[in-house]
Amino acid sequence: MKIGIYGQFYHKDSETYIQLVLGGLQKKNVEIVIEENFLSIINEHQEISKNFSTFETFKELDSSYDLFFSIGGDGTILKSITYVRDLGIPIVGINTGRLGFLATIQKKNITESINQILSNEYSISERSLLTIATEPLNKEIEPLNFALNEIAVNRKNTTSMIKVETMVNDKYLTSYWSDGLIVSTPTGSTGYSLSCGGPVIDPSTNSMVITPIAPHNLNARPIVIPDNSTVTLKVSGREDAYLVSLDSRIATVENETTLIIKKAPFTIKLVQLSNDSFIKTLREKLLWGEDKRN
Template identity: 80%
Template sequence: MKVGIYGQFYHDNSEAYIQLILDALQKNNVEIVIEANFLKILKDHQEITHNVEALNTFTQLDSSYDLFFSIGGDGTILKSVTFVRNLNIPIVGINTGRLGFLATIQKENISESIAQILNKEYSVSERSLLTIETYPADESLTTSLNFALNEVAVNRKNTTSMIKVETKVNDKYLNSYWSDGLIVATPTGSTGYSLSCGGPVIDPSTNSVVITPIAPHNLTARPLVLPDSSEISLKVSGREDTFLVSLDSRIMTLANETILLIKKAPFTIKFVQLPEDSFIKTLRKKLLWGEDKRN
């Protein structure tokens, strides 16, 4: 078995958990390949007793990998998706961060969880993504990274004034949102930026997409859930000449009147899910549903 490992940061006291991961994989004769920049971070922290110097590194993935371990929080998983892309490599999200809707394997259960995974005691949760195209084409949008797992969002830039987001669905006019911006989110992204702006929570197995306005001027502008077969067109105008577009954590600047065409990506991202885990369980735990807070 060949496993890729990636992390963005070295969280406080995370050396013990990274050590557990490396030891558990090596004990089972797993071929370990670490992302090059993450290996540099590990080398700077002498607390890791595993001989990381001997490990191979990658800067890009190929189809030879069986699993991809993401060590951190949800932000690290969003970055992991840019490595995995359309290679169908299942992602194992190990949460050493805080909230973690996506990174569901908790650091306290690493040894047991890895044992289950290596014994193939898991299922795969497939998640849809969004892609965007711009008209006219913009050089800042790399065609190999024109996708988002959570959401595509447009926001005002360098101004406190609202922007107007003219929105069409399947080439039919929907609305012109006067707001700070607009979010188009996948079911996976419904618990992220969209949720903080009043959007609904959507089960990730649902074939849908949600449009959520950001601080709309008109209070009748409410989040709208659509089939994920929909093609959504956005055109932004405002007092400034440019506006911001984000694909998950990647941000670029586009000129006003640029048309964004957003639709479902032709591939999915696969997450490893252990038998005792589920979206409902994660939702209840992270949002503290069902807990009596009256005391």
């Protein structure tokens, strides 16, 4: 079995979790290949008792990998998809951050959970993505024009609102006067969209959500649409440009550029342990069902 490992940051106590992961995989004689920048970060810290510099490294992935381990928070998983892309490699998220909504493994269960996964005691949760095209072409966006959570437009260098003219399947929906607009997948419904008042949507649902950010027209509300829809946006405002974000990646786009957002032609596979579910994650992460009254 060949496993790729990726992380972005090194923080307090990271060495404990990194060594648990690497140690657990080594005991199973797994071929481990670590993203080169992450291996450099690991070797810079003396807290790591073993020198892991002998591991192979990767800059890009290929179809020879069986699993991809993401060590960090949800942001690290979102960055992981830029390596996995359309290769279909299942991603195992190991949460060493805070919320960890997308994570497969929590910190307290690393060894046990890795053993489960290596024994094939898991299922695959297929997650849809969004893709974006621009007219005219924007070279900042093109290389990685997809997102697992959301594609959003935001104002840039101004406190003034922007106008987001919105079409769904070539039919005019409305113009949002707001700080911006989010088009989210079901996976992203528990992220940026949720913080802006959007609904929670089960990731197996074939839908996407349009959520305004701080709308001036107060009758503007989030709307759920089928994921075979095409959303077309055109932004204007007092500044000459605005921001487009694809998960954590940001590009500058000029006013009056047409943005065309659709469901991507591929999915991302997230590993889910046998005793886990989306409903269980909601209860644990959002503290649903807990009575906090004194």
